[in-house]
Amino acid sequence: MSIFVNSRTRVLVQGITGSAGSFHAERMLAYGTMLVAGVTPGRGGTKFQGVVPIFQSVWQAVLETGADAAAIFVPPPFAADAVIEAADAGVALVVCITEGIPVLDMVKVRRYLQDKPQIRLLGPNCPGLITPGECKIGIMPGHIHEAGRVGVVSRSGTLTYEAVHQLTDLGLGQSTAVGIGGDPVHGTDFIDCLSRFEDDPGTDAVVMIGEIGGNEEEKAAAFVKERMSKPVVGFIAGRTAPPGKRMGHAGAVISGGSGTADAKLDAMRAAGITVCDDPHLLGRTMKDLLDRRVACGAGAAKPTRPRLRSTPVS
Numbered sequence: 001m002s003i004f005v006n007s008r009t010r011v012l013v014q015g016i017t018g019s020a021g022s023f024h025a026e027r028m029l030a031y032g033t034m035l036v037a038g039v040t041p042g043r044g045g046t047k048f049q050g051v052v053p054i055f056q057s058v059w060q061a062v063l064e065t066g067a068d069a070a071a072i073f074v075p076p077p078f079a080a081d082a083v084i085e086a087a088d089a090g091v092a093l094v095v096c097i098t099e100g101i102p103v104l105d106m107v108k109v110r111r112y113l114q115d116k117p118q119i120r121l122l123g124p125n126c127p128g129l130i131t132p133g134e135c136k137i138g139i140m141p142g143h144i145h146e147a148g149r150v151g152v153v154s155r156s157g158t159l160t161y162e163a164v165h166q167l168t169d170l171g172l173g174q175s176t177a178v179g180i181g182g183d184p185v186h187g188t189d190f191i192d193c194l195s196r197f198e199d200d201p202g203t204d205a206v207v208m209i210g211e212i213g214g215n216e217e218e219k220a221a222a223f224v225k226e227r228m229s230k231p232v233v234g235f236i237a238g239r240t241a242p243p244g245k246r247m248g249h250a251g252a253v254i255s256g257g258s259g260t261a262d263a264k265l266d267a268m269r270a271a272g273i274t275v276c277d278d279p280h281l282l283g284r285t286m287k288d289l290l291d292r293r294v295a296c297g298a299g300a301a302k303p304t305r306p307r308l309r310s311t312p313v314s
Helices: 019-031 058-065 076-088 103-113 157-169 190-199 216-227 261-270 279-295
Strands: 010-014 034-039 052-055 069-072 093-096 120-122 128-131 135-138 150-154 177-179 205-211 232-237
Touching (some): 010 058, 010 076, 019 034, 019 069, 019 135, 034 058, 058 076, 069 076, 069 135, 076 093, 076 103, 093 135, 150 157, 150 190, 157 232, 190 216, 205 279, 216 232, 232 261
Parallel strands (some): 010 034, 010 069, 093 120, 150 177, 205 232
Antiparallel strands (some): 128 135
């Protein structure tokens, strides 16, 4: 099984005729995602790739196609309005890929969505999410994913790909991989994903990748300790970042003793999370953890076939 998306998810792309939108929409189509609509004001009535109808508004797209998920590739000055438009149209899952959205714009979006609990926002500044072999919404390379039983949730897009590739090469695969994004104001967080993975019968274990800055990882560790029965492997990026320096994502800022890698790692260890010290060992750490559970009779993820190198298809 999976979380958030599957083969029945009906996707629309806002900004489908832009350079980024068209590039990634084409790859989502090629992957097999049910891409049912595009939205670009002024281009309504045309078709993307001669197949996907383009509409003037999200409301029209949802009305005519039944789209229940949106991928946003709208430029930063207009992306917040695009999120709100999708929410107003009743799109249940809004995946905002756009980076560089002003923080104040996202504060307004979060406040607006408080009265719409049925709407899930993923991002902004995220790679999206994928249930291998079923649905890809975002910019992740599809060919490195393989259907399996390990969930992945990460603030870092690049490290998401690293973890996924290792899990695939080791024959473990993924149930769903979710990039929540690293901006300080965003939607879906670690706990949202961890709770879904805990309830998902198709997920046996979880890789959680955090970063310095903020306290979401500490909150997630507390959730793991109190609520999760499934094993979790954790990693924190930015361990060498000096205090007060911004490293990569806008949310990855250490202020005094808050948000440090050591504080997050300590919280993870205290919660019983198996901490990985090197991103190149994420897959191996998970496999060793699951092998130990098998040896103890606790059960583990059922492996997929080992991954063989092939011609990439995003």
